[in-house]
Amino acid sequence: MPVPFDVAKIISGKEVFVHEKHVPAMSAPAKGESTTIPKIKPATAVSFKNNEPVSHYAENLLPIGKITWRSRAHVKGRVTSIRTAPRDSAPTVEVEIWDDTGGVTLQFLGRREIAGLDVGSQLLAEGMVGETEGSLTILNPSYEIII
Template identity: 30%
Template sequence: MSAEGRAVKRGGRLRRLLGRPDEGETGEDLAADPAAVPCTRIGDCAGTAAGRPVVHVTGTLRAVRERSVAGMPALEARLDDGSASLNVVWLGRRAIPGIEPGREMVASGRIAVTDGRAVLFNPRYQLQARGQE
């Protein structure tokens, strides 16, 4: 196996080091250091839904509610960064510890448009530590 092939198995680190985008990237860098991931303003994400690239956004959770999607539970939150807001939805979840109004969060995923609104379904996320908000 080539060196690059081994690197891809280890999470695509070589591709990132060489500056080549990793196809199908899911925001795995988010878990390592969310502050190091460049974030897109939510207001600029509306036009990205067509190509569906992975976006990294940060903001404050303004509202959180449980609802039903296609008969299954879902937790929905509104993430706002001052430029705009988007819905963040975790399917199959009724609650997630720490997901509450007022918390700062970094989220990563592919934008979808549902009922005319930008939505991140089942994103990778990291809550900012309290006191750093």
């Protein structure tokens, strides 16, 4: 409920947001995250079979919805948001990329800017999938900006 005391909306009983977002392939990336976040499996259920670096070849690409915690992943998506740390805190850049199956945050530590990266551009990223605040994050991935 956006404004807590919007009486008209409370009375009408209508929900203002849609739970199940369909994602059209061409247009806007999905922006809701509640359904698209993959459930984090408990640590015991995770298999440690393949921790080798994934090659940069396109055939190894994984849909973002399929990536799992604590395994390496090579993903491709559209940059929907770039978060830059302010001047007086430790330098980081957080980039969110989305494809049709979901989104993942890429965290780049130790830098304030990624040259040539704009919101809306396509990005390939490869790295170990970790977690921050309940959602999957890839820390310091190796990346390619697709022009």
